[in-house]
Amino acid sequence: MFKNLVLCSITLILAFCSIVYELLLGQALSAFLGNTVLRYSVTVGLYLLSMGIGSYFAEGRFIRYSALTLLWIELFLALVGGSSIVALHLVHAAELGDLSIFLFGHMLIILIGVLTGFEIPLLMDLWRRKNQREGFTILGVNYFGAFLGTIAFALVFYPTTGLVGTAFLIALLNAVAGMFLVLFGRDFRKAKRKRFAFAAIFQPLVAVIFTACIMYSRPIEAYLQQLYVSVGGA
Amino acid sequence: MPAIYFVTFVLAGCSILYELLIAQTLAVLAGNTVIWYSLTIGLYLGSMGFGALIFDRSKDRTATWERLFQIELMLSVLGAMAPMLLHFGRTVTAFGVLHGDAMLVMLSFFPATLFSIISVGILSGVELPLLMRAASERLPEDNPANRVLAADYLGSLAGGLLFPLLLVPSLNEFSIGFVVSAVNLLAALVIFFWKLRRVSSWPFRSVLVAGIALCLLAGLVGSSRIEQYFLRRYYYFQSYPDSLGEMLTGMENFPYVDRRMSAYQKIDFVDLGKSDVSDYLVDAYSKKYKRDKQYPKGKALFINGDPQLFSSFDEVYHEYFAHVPIIHHRMVPEKVLVLGAGDGLLVKELVKYGSVKSITLVDIDPVMIDMAMSHPILSKMNGGSLKDPRVNVVIGDAYQFVKNGEEEFDAIYLDFPNASDYNIARLYSREFYSFVRRRLSKGGYAVMNANGIDELTPPDEYGTQRPLPSNEWPTYWSTIKAAGFENVKPYFSNLEPHNPFAYSIVENLKLVQLPSTATFEERALAISRFVSYHIYTLQYGFIMMYNGPRDPQGALEDPKIRLDVLNSVRYQLAFRLYLPEPDEVDPDRVNTIMRPSILGGPLFSIRMPFMTAH
Numbered sequence: 001m002f003k004n005l006v007l008c009s010i011t012l013i014l015a016f017c018s019i020v021y022e023l024l025l026g027q028a029l030s031a032f033l034g035n036t037v038l039r040y041s042v043t044v045g046l047y048l049l050s051m052g053i054g055s056y057f058a059e060g061r062f063i064r065y066s067a068l069t070l071l072w073i074e075l076f077l078a079l080v081g082g083s084s085i086v087a088l089h090l091v092h093a094a095e096l097g098d099l100s101i102f103l104f105g106h107m108l109i110i111l112i113g114v115l116t117g118f119e120i121p122l123l124m125d126l127w128r129r130k131n132q133r134e135g136f137t138i139l140g141v142n143y144f145g146a147f148l149g150t151i152a153f154a155l156v157f158y159p160t161t162g163l164v165g166t167a168f169l170i171a172l173l174n175a176v177a178g179m180f181l182v183l184f185g186r187d188f189r190k191a192k193r194k195r196f197a198f199a200a201i202f203q204p205l206v207a208v209i210f211t212a213c214i215m216y217s218r219p220i221e222a223y224l225q226q227l228y229v230s231v232g233g234a
Numbered sequence: 235m236p237a238i239y240f241v242t243f244v245l246a247g248c249s250i251l252y253e254l255l256i257a258q259t260l261a262v263l264a265g266n267t268v269i270w271y272s273l274t275i276g277l278y279l280g281s282m283g284f285g286a287l288i289f290d291r292s293k294d295r296t297a298t299w300e301r302l303f304q305i306e307l308m309l310s311v312l313g314a315m316a317p318m319l320l321h322f323g324r325t326v327t328a329f330g331v332l333h334g335d336a337m338l339v340m341l342s343f344f345p346a347t348l349f350s351i352i353s354v355g356i357l358s359g360v361e362l363p364l365l366m367r368a369a370s371e372r373l374p375e376d377n378p379a380n381r382v383l384a385a386d387y388l389g390s391l392a393g394g395l396l397f398p399l400l401l402v403p404s405l406n407e408f409s410i411g412f413v414v415s416a417v418n419l420l421a422a423l424v425i426f427f428w429k430l431r432r433v434s435s436w437p438f439r440s441v442l443v444a445g446i447a448l449c450l451l452a453g454l455v456g457s458s459r460i461e462q463y464f465l466r467r468y469y470y471f472q473s474y475p476d477s478l479g480e481m482l483t484g485m486e487n488f489p490y491v492d493r494r495m496s497a498y499q500k501i502d503f504v505d506l507g508k509s510d511v512s513d514y515l516v517d518a519y520s521k522k523y524k525r526d527k528q529y530p531k532g533k534a535l536f537i538n539g540d541p542q543l544f545s546s547f548d549e550v551y552h553e554y555f556a557h558v559p560i561i562h563h564r565m566v567p568e569k570v571l572v573l574g575a576g577d578g579l580l581v582k583e584l585v586k587y588g589s590v591k592s593i594t595l596v597d598i599d600p601v602m603i604d605m606a607m608s609h610p611i612l613s614k615m616n617g618g619s620l621k622d623p624r625v626n627v628v629i630g631d632a633y634q635f636v637k638n639g640e641e642e643f644d645a646i647y648l649d650f651p652n653a654s655d656y657n658i659a660r661l662y663s664r665e666f667y668s669f670v671r672r673r674l675s676k677g678g679y680a681v682m683n684a685n686g687i688d689e690l691t692p693p694d695e696y697g698t699q700r701p702l703p704s705n706e707w708p709t710y711w712s713t714i715k716a717a718g719f720e721n722v723k724p725y726f727s728n729l730e731p732h733n734p735f736a737y738s739i740v741e742n743l744k745l746v747q748l749p750s751t752a753t754f755e756e757r758a759l760a761i762s763r764f765v766s767y768h769i770y771t772l773q774y775g776f777i778m779m780y781n782g783p784r785d786p787q788g789a790l791e792d793p794k795i796r797l798d799v800l801n802s803v804r805y806q807l808a809f810r811l812y813l814p815e816p817d818e819v820d821p822d823r824v825n826t827i828m829r830p831s832i833l834g835g836p837l838f839s840i841r842m843p844f845m846t847a848h
Contacts, residue, residue: 023272027656031665031827034631036657041398044275045391052387055380117387121380136290136363143283143359150276154269158656162829218821221828229668 003130006180008141011123013177014074015145016152018116020170021081022047022109023153024163028088029105033098043109050110054117066122067184071200073122074178077115078206082171082213084108085163089224093231126184164224165217168210175207238369238378239385245306245365245421246389247396249358251414252313253278254397256350259320259407262500262538263343264840267655274351281352285359298368299429302361303439306422307446309357314415314450316350317407321464323347327840328471343840362386403497409457412450419446465491468539469504471842496601502536503611506544514743515768516547518735522798530611535577537651539841545615548579550772551683553800554727556583558808559645559681559778562723564788566590567644567678573632573661575649576602578616584647585622586795594643595620596628596635603627633666642675648682659830662710666827667717667779679780684710686832687724687813688775693766695759697731699811707813709832710777712823719779722815727774728807729799731766740764 026043030036091104120142124135157166182200213220257274261267323346330338362382369378401410423443430436453460466485489505516522522529535543560566568591570584576597584593597603605612606620620627628635632650648670653659660666670680686706690699701707707724714722740746740761748760825831 030657031660034634038398040271041394045394048387048394049391052384052391055387056384058380120383136286139363140283140285140287140290140359143279143286147276147278147280147283150272150279154272154656159830162826164828225665225826225828229665 012145015142016149017174019149047113050113051117054114058121078174164221168213172210242385243389246386247393250393278355281355282359285356310418564790571643578606582619636669646680652685684777725808729769
């Protein structure tokens with residue numbers, strides 16, 4: 001029962017984080033490239049599509065080591081999502097033209113989408129092993145997390161912590177949630193445990209990095225803003 | 235590729251289309267576009283999750299196709315009804331507001347909305363596991379659940395792209411609902427012929443499907459009439475009958491509402507007749523109708539249901555906007571950039587100057603520009619200003635235009651809609667103003683229409699007004715200062731309350747009802763209050779931003795242009811209202827694209843055509 005609850009919470013938080021990353025990227029891209037309506041539709045659509053691609057490929061050998069694969073995915077998601085806004089600003093500052101921002105931004109959207117889509121069958125698999133059910137509960141909780149994410153982004157995160165601060169905050173949340181996957185490590189054969197422990201060290205490390213980023217988010221934001229304004233046009 | 239994947243693809247597209255349709259309708263009816271879109275998409279995903287959850291809990295594992303058929307029928311009916319349900323809820327809300335009935339307001343629009351979003355969401359949430367199960371019944375060895383999921387996501391992408399790019403610019407919301415609903419009905423029909431032909435209750439089902447199909451067809455044919463009905467209900471809501479029961483009567487007696495659609499906005503031309511008191515009073519302040527008897531009267535332009543332009547007193551706004559900065563800076567700019575203002579009325583004021591050499595107008599909406607050039611009423615109002623050889627029209631995003639260019643201008647005019655959502659808030663951001671500053675030549679100025687600094691108390695007996703707590707002046711000031719401008723100077727389109735013509739109009743038309751025993755002083759006071767309240771509704775706020783001395787010196791040669799409202803007295807009045815400048819820039823108030831701080835309008839309010847008119 002306790003593990004079910006933990007699994008549901010992890011699913012909820014992961015879905016929450018993913019959709020917030022995507023909305024952050026959509027908002028940043030519309031600031032860089034304009035045409036907000038199109039940008040939003042493309043972002044949400046691409047996100048869903050790449051989620052579909054991710055879940056399509058999450059079969060076979062990955063399913064056998066669900067918790068391990070998940071751990072790596074979480075690590076990667078936190079790193080990519082947390083640094084996405086800063087990276088986008090740096091690409092903008094490199095003055096390689098709008099096309100580079102377009103490609104880089106959409107690459108990030110697809111990457112985050114594919115990773116998120118990859119998670120769902122793995123989480124469903126963990127659930128199936130525990131409960132001998134089809135795992136649609138995970139699907140449901142996943143949607144619910146996305147629901148909370150969209151609302152929190154529009155009403156809370158964007159107007160208060162802003163794009164930069166939110167990216168760091170969500171990455172921290174992502175890394176912390178990922179740590180709880182360690183609870184499911186017992187499912188593995190002995191030989192896999194070492195690899196599992198190796199991956200588990202990185203999660204706290206990422207969490208510490210993003211905590212530091214959150215503490216300095218205002219200066220970072222001010223610096224990026226200066227960079228953004230100094231580059232455009234002339 | 236088995237057909238089940240294709241069916242999933244189409245059905246997922248239908249579901250997301252319903253939700254986007256509801257979000258779009260909601261955003262038009264209630265404002266706050268980004269927030270309502272997010273809330274709708276979020277609630278949709280949430281209730282889909284709930285649907286999947288209750289499906290996982292249910293023990294019943296029989297009759298997959300049977301249940302799919304039922305769900306398609308329900309979705310079809312619900313989706314077709316949703317836009318009408320929302321509009322009807324809004325109508326009842328407006329009735330409640332007009333009659334001060336708080337219960338009606340609370341219990342009509344938002345419950346109808348939530349019901350539509352959540353029911354479509356739950357049905358789609360049950361639909362997806364059913365499709366997965368149907369697929370695994372057909373192809374048990376392939377583990378097709380993930381592929382169904384992939385088809386579902388792909389369908390959502392297709393729907394999400396189809397909606398803004400193709401459906402919104404070409405069809406009204408009611409016909410979009412009917413068309414998508416027809417696709418769902420078709421899916422039900424396919425399931426029926428494919429799987430359920432031999433079920434005993436087939437005659438009843440055929441009649442049911444045929445009935446729904448007939449209703450959809452009728453709706454599709456009459457969709458423009460439905461739209462016209464609800465548009466008239468919206469714009470002429472003050473003429474509602476006294477009881478709720480009479481609300482379903484037709485609206486044929488009211489003038490036609492001329493609606494144009496584009497990818498960005500819905501533009502309505504409304505004939506209000508000469509009904510508002512301000513329309514009578516404006517004759518006392520403006521020479522417009524004396525000079526030009528043919529000028530349109532009582533016409534109004536609305537964008538997404540928000541008032542933009544009232545033909546009876548449009549010159550108050552545009553003359554103060556265009557000419558006050560020119561007089562203040564003692565110079566007529568040679569190169570002018572106008573951002574927004576696709577209606578051409580601001581450009582009409584600027585082309586009056588012979589020494590203006592070029593005007594570049596940037597507007598995002600080609601439909602608006604087209605209307606300004608060719609609409610019979612609008613082109614009469616702007617005098618064909620956009621066809622002036624000095625005017626260069628650019629169709630594009632104003633933000634990108636100032637960001638990605640180097641050409642400098644002597645004056646930049648910013649005329650944007652109210653910053654009621656994040657899309658538009660970036661046109662009021664520190665970054666945007668920084669780019670504007672870079673595009674100004676030395677000694678040049680930028681001036682903006684500043685919605686929200688006109689949040690002032692009504693004038694008291696001495697004509698004094700104070701800022702309300704909701705006044706956005708500190709936000710604008712901090713943002714513009716942070717963008718590097720040295721001077722931020724507000725002004726208002728103030729008219730003088732002590733105007734003898736206005737008094738005589740009020741007297742002659744008996745606009746103020748007083749008992750016959752009233753003394754001369756009482757009458758004078760009542761009339762002066764009446765007049766000052768009504769010119770208060772014509773008070774718009776503007777902000778000039780520029781570098782160099784705060785009050786530029788120099789001699790402005792009389793440009794010999796004809797003005798209908800502005801004169802030397804009113805020019806002085808424009809600066810009469812004092813708004814205190816904060817001591818330093820407040821970083822939490824600075825509106826940036828990374829962290830917006832401007833968001834006008836309460837969240838849970840319904841748009842009314844005139845209550846936001848000020």
